[in-house]
Amino acid sequence: MFSYPIAISLSPNTEKSDVLKSVKTLFIPNQWKIGNAVFKLEEWFRKYLEVDNAVSFNSGRSALYAILKSFDIGKGDEVLVQAFSCVAVPNAVTWTGAKPKYIDVDDSLNIDNKLLEKQISIKTKAIIIQHTFGIPANIDMIKKITQKYKILLIEDCAHSLGANIRGKKIGSYGDAAFFSFGRDKVVSSVFGGLAIINIKNAKVKYNLRNIRNKCLYPSYYWILQQLLHPIFFYLVLPLYNIYIGKLILFLLQKIKLLSKPIYKEELSGIKPDIFPSKMPNALASLLLNQLDKIDRYNQMRINHANYYFRHIKKKDVILPVRKIGSIYLRFNILVDNSEELLARAKHNKMILGNWYKHIIDPSNVDYEKIGYKIGSCTQAEKFSKLSVNLPTYPRLSQDDLDNIVNFINNV
Numbered sequence: 001m002f003s004y005p006i007a008i009s010l011s012p013n014t015e016k017s018d019v020l021k022s023v024k025t026l027f028i029p030n031q032w033k034i035g036n037a038v039f040k041l042e043e044w045f046r047k048y049l050e051v052d053n054a055v056s057f058n059s060g061r062s063a064l065y066a067i068l069k070s071f072d073i074g075k076g077d078e079v080l081v082q083a084f085s086c087v088a089v090p091n092a093v094t095w096t097g098a099k100p101k102y103i104d105v106d107d108s109l110n111i112d113n114k115l116l117e118k119q120i121s122i123k124t125k126a127i128i129i130q131h132t133f134g135i136p137a138n139i140d141m142i143k144k145i146t147q148k149y150k151i152l153l154i155e156d157c158a159h160s161l162g163a164n165i166r167g168k169k170i171g172s173y174g175d176a177a178f179f180s181f182g183r184d185k186v187v188s189s190v191f192g193g194l195a196i197i198n199i200k201n202a203k204v205k206y207n208l209r210n211i212r213n214k215c216l217y218p219s220y221y222w223i224l225q226q227l228l229h230p231i232f233f234y235l236v237l238p239l240y241n242i243y244i245g246k247l248i249l250f251l252l253q254k255i256k257l258l259s260k261p262i263y264k265e266e267l268s269g270i271k272p273d274i275f276p277s278k279m280p281n282a283l284a285s286l287l288l289n290q291l292d293k294i295d296r297y298n299q300m301r302i303n304h305a306n307y308y309f310r311h312i313k314k315k316d317v318i319l320p321v322r323k324i325g326s327i328y329l330r331f332n333i334l335v336d337n338s339e340e341l342l343a344r345a346k347h348n349k350m351i352l353g354n355w356y357k358h359i360i361d362p363s364n365v366d367y368e369k370i371g372y373k374i375g376s377c378t379q380a381e382k383f384s385k386l387s388v389n390l391p392t393y394p395r396l397s398q399d400d401l402d403n404i405v406n407f408i409n410n411v
């Protein structure tokens, strides 16, 4: 009765050591903002990706915004982005004054490189490619195009820390790249992000650092909310299936002791003051604890994905593309009756994932404000309707995996 539920989005990476780290950090508020964890975090990334710079922020969207500003992208410019994404991406573009232009996806759910050239205009300054669900995009083809037209290639690695192409890490291919450490990403500090510039351009690298240095730290209250997140989730989740847990988490969010991943105003394209901010030391130290475990986490995700590949037999369920180097943050299947399947799973006490059931997630995004025209990316719209994400997070047990597979095969 008191076991952890199958719940793809509820603090899926949190383990006991993360909770202990949060509790310990709570008692040293004089180190919440400034300390050496931020420095260690950036150094970790420089080594891991074999790059010469890494600049942390309080979220992936802040990191992307700062990259665009570092390259002087703004009013009058266009940035190509893929449909089937999160509102945080086009928003970071519009916040600079530039316009996002949406490109459809192929069946890997990554940008369709065959459509790119047609969309490039004199105003196009950059392409943001997303390695969706941890499956690497077709970087060689895309790089040829960006080099031919002299536009920037920015990698969105929000789903794909640790994924690689021919052994070289995702994030080290583009002219720039950013990562997210949101609550249900590869590793998590509830909020957090990091930007890197790969091209040899001292001025742009200086700009990026300068933008970060001019940012403020988030407030103590904001940091407190994030520190409480792993603690509450770890303690309350075992009560989730007897409803009390669900109620407690709802109330904690209502009284704002827990944060939400997206602010209300972002749904209509408005920038909350909190973005961009510096990465606070307290969250960097939570993240360092998670980074110690990254190889184990990603290996488990790959193992879980392989299990689904081997055991899901149901006709009419389309499995994700299989690509060496993927880390399968989520295992996305395509089914005709996806809404019904999600509802039935919930009824069976399994919270499966709904990225990206809205072409630009979450629900209630004002497409006009973010410049998306319904009907412009038909593949993405089709895949949004059909998508259901199966969990691959490290805490899943063999029983959980069997339950999910049985459910999918017999539903």
Ligand SMILES: Cc1ncc(COP(=O)(O)O)c(C=O)c1O
Binding pocket: 059, 060, 061, 062, 085, 086, 088, 089, 130, 156, 158, 159, 179, 180, 181, 182, 191, 192, 193
């Ligand atoms: C593909 C993708 N890119 C970027 C982001 C933004 O990251 P963050 O939430 O850290 O701002 C997200 C958001 O969750 C995302 O799913």
